Amino acid sequence: MTDFVSTLNEVVNLILAGHWTRYGARDGSLYYIIGNEDALWRDLTEGWAPGSGREPRSQAPTWKCPDIGVERYARALTGSEQPNYEERALEQLRESGIDVELVVGAVRKLLSSDPDWTAGLDREQIYALARYLEAVAADLTPIPDGLTELEAGQVSFALQQVYLCETVNRYTELCRRIGRLAPLPFPDRQLEEATQCWLHGFHRATIVLAAAALEHLLKTVTDTHFSASFPVLVDKAKEQGKVFEPNGEYAREVYHTRNAVVHKGWDPTAEDAEEMLIKVRGIMSSVLSPA
Numbered sequence: 001m002t003d004f005v006s007t008l009n010e011v012v013n014l015i016l017a018g019h020w021t022r023y024g025a026r027d028g029s030l031y032y033i034i035g036n037e038d039a040l041w042r043d044l045t046e047g048w049a050p051g052s053g054r055e056p057r058s059q060a061p062t063w064k065c066p067d068i069g070v071e072r073y074a075r076a077l078t079g080s081e082q083p084n085y086e087e088r089a090l091e092q093l094r095e096s097g098i099d100v101e102l103v104v105g106a107v108r109k110l111l112s113s114d115p116d117w118t119a120g121l122d123r124e125q126i127y128a129l130a131r132y133l134e135a136v137a138a139d140l141t142p143i144p145d146g147l148t149e150l151e152a153g154q155v156s157f158a159l160q161q162v163y164l165c166e167t168v169n170r171y172t173e174l175c176r177r178i179g180r181l182a183p184l185p186f187p188d189r190q191l192e193e194a195t196q197c198w199l200h201g202f203h204r205a206t207i208v209l210a211a212a213a214l215e216h217l218l219k220t221v222t223d224t225h226f227s228a229s230f231p232v233l234v235d236k237a238k239e240q241g242k243v244f245e246p247n248g249e250y251a252r253e254v255y256h257t258r259n260a261v262v263h264k265g266w267d268p269t270a271e272d273a274e275e276m277l278i279k280v281r282g283i284m285s286s287v288l289s290p291a
Helices: 004-014 035-045 068-077 087-094 100-111 124-140 149-178 191-197 202-219 230-239 246-265 272-290
Strands: 020-024 029-034
Touching: 004 029, 004 149, 068 087, 068 124, 068 149, 087 124, 100 124, 149 191, 191 202, 191 272, 202 230, 202 246, 202 272, 230 246, 246 272
Parallel strands: none
Antiparallel strands: 020 029
16 A cells, blocks of 8 residues: 555656646557656667657647646635745755756846846756746735636646645545554444544544534433533433443543634644544444443
8 A cells, every 4th residue: 555655646746747748549549658758758769760650649738737826826715725835846946956056047147138048957947947936926926816817727727736636645644544543333424524534634623523423422322302511411421321431531521622623713633633533433432332
């Protein structure tokens, strides 16, 4: 699984960087090249004579990274946290192997309207430098209320790219987290959703849904059909021999933690959410499947 996750991350990062090409074969089928296409063709075509009919066919347009302004807009649609675009672009600039002096020289030429401002830079370095300058400018401008017609056409692609990246990152963490859970001997929809929220990194939702699942269970096993506070339900479950210590104390802790999230805007960590989820799963298991 670890190898699969690593490979998936590598492939998606290459796709997001625009390093892929779609080709149409002569029989009408499609195939894709992901990664350094030039190096691949050099290996495949080495020694082949021109005119042999085996040369690469024309390529379809590649999927480039979205304009930073469009990405900012796409993230703002859902209230997502904006990354540090300048730092991200700077890292890409470093990875391109560009020399600092070349950057300084290129910027000076650009500011002086020198048409040869890219002299000494290869294609990848020019692209990285352009992205960095774009990122610096983006941090100095507010997110627009709307987009031009041209930019609007890019939003769907930006959304696909942004959330593909987030999905892969969540998938990697999900694979790591799922191994820390034990199977439940019973089904419960609210607890299932709470667990899914934790696996996908939604920590506030994890705590709120886990507490709701526990509250519903306590009402069911104590045959409580009226509105009762969480602490009253815990005491009633203990009196009826449904809940034993330390689970009673754990249940109260879940209640107070849930209130901190709902009423005080507390932002729990992954560890906080995991602790509450594990405690709720343990309490519910002991009630529904007593040893």
